Each structure stands twice: as structure tokens, then as C-alpha cells.
Amino acid sequence: MSEIVEPMIHEDRLPGEESKLSPQPEWEPRYPGSGRLQDKVAIVTGGDSGIGRATAVLFAREGAKVAIVYLCEHEDAEKTVAACKDEGAEAIAIAADLGYPKMCDRVIAEVTEKFGGIDVLVNNAGEQHPDDDIRDITEEQLKRTFQSNIFSMFYLTQAARSHLRKGAAIINCTSVTMYKGSANLLDYSATKGAITAFTRSLSQNLVGEGIRVNAVAPGPIWTPLNPFGGQPPEDIPDFGKDTPMGRPGQPNEVAPAFLFLACDDSSYMTGQVLHPNGGYVVGG
Incomplete structure (x- = not known):
């Protein structure tokens, strides 16, 4: 069984290669590990770069x-796996388009x-495409955004469900756009609203089984997603500057939120959303 498996599709720009991003995102864990996930098995989707990489390596340190599951960026995925192994962890990377149920079945089987x-399922993978006019959002784009961002979470959770036991944790990645909206990310924001509703509903569905379901809603984070097509090129120099903190966040400023929700520190939390967003005050 190989560590790198060829994906179903390849998109020309998204999700983007972190190795080509300048300045490089900060993904390395900031603190020594304390065994909070010792011997647990974690799946992190979108784990080749950005928030996914930072989360995967932090989990490995713990x-x-x-x-890690990723779409098509092999070099980034291999770097993430190497970083996890440098932490002394076992790690594999699986290339798959999670918008297809059979792909999700294969991931879980592997x-x-x-x-x-x-023990831990992090549904982080997603994509976004900016459009200033709702009439410019094609049927293909609308279907693809929902397929990648929310259908994939259903499919992968369905595939994993029989393997999740009491004490397991599911953490979904929603977004600040679900709460404050985004004028040029209409379809993306709609999927993030669906993810938040999915999180809250699934938490009620599984609470009796001792499985916790929570979410993280990042603000603008410096990852390949935005400069490689997720935002208009002219907006990138000011990316994140409209937050109260006046800057974009770094992946290693978001990963600890996923760790908290993955480990027993959050044992009395389910159906909740954490907000590493640079200071926006939004409804919970």
C-alpha cells in the first residue's frame, strides 16, 4: 500500500502549492507536545498545506x-508527511477527490x-472561487463548490461512521464568512453556513454515542487557497488587513483550536464553533 495515491482529478490552480507561496505560511507548532493525542489515529483532509498541514503536524507532535488527505499537490503532501514523521509519528498521505463517495470509502479503508x-476526523478540505456578480457563478462552479466543501464532509463522515467509537471527535472547518458574509464568495459562504448547520445537527445525532462534533471558523488565514485563485489578485496585498488585528492569521494560529476540540480538554463541548479570526465579533 503506497503512501501517495494518484487522485481522480487535477485542478490547474487550486488548491495551490504552498512551496510556491511567498512569504511562506507559518505552520510549525509553537510549543512542545504533551501527549494529548497519544496513540490516537487522526485523519486531516486538506492536510497537504495551510491549516491542514499545521493541524496534522501539531497532532503528530501530540x-x-x-x-492526511489531499487533492493533487504531491510535493506539499510529501513535505507534510515528512514533518509529521520528524515529530516521531507514523504518517501517510492519500490523494483523493472527496467529492465522490467511493473515494471516501477508499480513504477510510486505507x-x-x-x-x-x-479516533479523530478533521474535515478541512475545501475550495473557493470569487465572483462579484451572482450571475457569473456557473452551474458547474456552484455544484463543484458544494461537492468539495459540504458533500465531501457527508461522504467521509458516512464512510468513517462505523469506525468511530465512544470518545471519538469530529471537527469541521467552517468560516467567518458564514457569520459576517462575503460579497464576492457567495457560493463558498453558503457552503460554510451548511457546514455549521451540519456540525450542530450531527453533534445532536451522535452525542448519545459519546462522539463529539465541533467546528472551527477561521478568519483570513495566509494559505495557498487565496493567492492561487481564491481571491482576486488585486486584493491579495491587503488580504486580512481589514481584521481588527490588521493582518491575516497564520496556520499555526488556527491549528491549536483543532487540537483543543480533538482532545479531552474539550470533553464537555459538542456542537460548538471556535473563532480564530483576528478579532471579528460574530454570533456563536
Whole structure:
């Protein structure tokens, strides 16, 4: 069983290569590990770069065995796996388009064959495409954005469900755009609203099984997603400057929120959303 598997599709620009991004995002964990995920098995989607990479490596530092799932950026994925192994963790990377149920079934089969189970599922993968006019959003784009951002979470959670036992945690990545809106990310923001509703509903569905479901709603974070097509090029120099903190966040400023929700520190939380967003005050 290989660590890198060819994906179903390749998009020309998205999700973008972190190795080509300047300045480079800060993804390295800031603090020593304390074993909060010791011997746990974690899946992190969109784990090749950005928030996913920072989360995967932080989980590895905390003792988890990590499987990252990514679309097509092999070099970035290999770097993430190497960084996890440098933390002393077992790690694999699986290329897959999670918008297809059979791909999700294959991912779960490969992870459970390698590691024997699943304790933490991080649904982080997604895409966005800016449009100033709703009439410019094509049917193909609308379907693809929903397929990548919310259908994939349903499919992967469905595939993983039989392997999730009492004490397991699911963490979904929503967005500040769900709460404050975004004039040029209409379809993306709509999917993030769906993700928040999915999180709250799934938490009620699984609470009796001892499985917690929470979410993280990042603000503008410096990852490949935006400069490689997720925002208009002319907006990139001012990206994140409209936050109260006056700057974009870094991936390693978001990853600890995922860690908190993955480990027993958050044992009395389910159906909740954390907001590493640079100071925006939004409804919970």
C-alpha cells in the first residue's frame, strides 16, 4: 500500500502549492507536545498545506498517527508527511477527490488497514472561487463548490461512521464568512453556513454515542487557497488587513483550536464553533 495515491482529478490552480507561496505560511507548532493525542489515529483532509498541514503536524507532535488527505499537490503532501514523521509519528498521505463517495470509502479503508481505527476526523478540505456578480457563478462552479466543501464532509463522515467509537471527535472547518458574509464568495459562504448547520445537527445525532462534533471558523488565514485563485489578485496585498488585528492569521494560529476540540480538554463541548479570526465579533 503506497503512501501517495494518484487522485481522480487535477485542478490547474487550486488548491495551490504552498512551496510556491511567498512569504511562506507559518505552520510549525509553537510549543512542545504533551501527549494529548497519544496513540490516537487522526485523519486531516486538506492536510497537504495551510491549516491542514499545521493541524496534522501539531497532532503528530501530540502523539497521533496521522493520515492526511489531499487533492493533487504531491510535493506539499510529501513535505507534510515528512514533518509529521520528524515529530516521531507514523504518517501517510492519500490523494483523493472527496467529492465522490467511493473515494471516501477508499480513504477510510486505507487508513483503517494501516492504523486499525479512527479516533479523530478533521474535515478541512475545501475550495473557493470569487465572483462579484451572482450571475457569473456557473452551474458547474456552484455544484463543484458544494461537492468539495459540504458533500465531501457527508461522504467521509458516512464512510468513517462505523469506525468511530465512544470518545471519538469530529471537527469541521467552517468560516467567518458564514457569520459576517462575503460579497464576492457567495457560493463558498453558503457552503460554510451548511457546514455549521451540519456540525450542530450531527453533534445532536451522535452525542448519545459519546462522539463529539465541533467546528472551527477561521478568519483570513495566509494559505495557498487565496493567492492561487481564491481571491482576486488585486486584493491579495491587503488580504486580512481589514481584521481588527490588521493582518491575516497564520496556520499555526488556527491549528491549536483543532487540537483543543480533538482532545479531552474539550470533553464537555459538542456542537460548538471556535473563532480564530483576528478579532471579528460574530454570533456563536
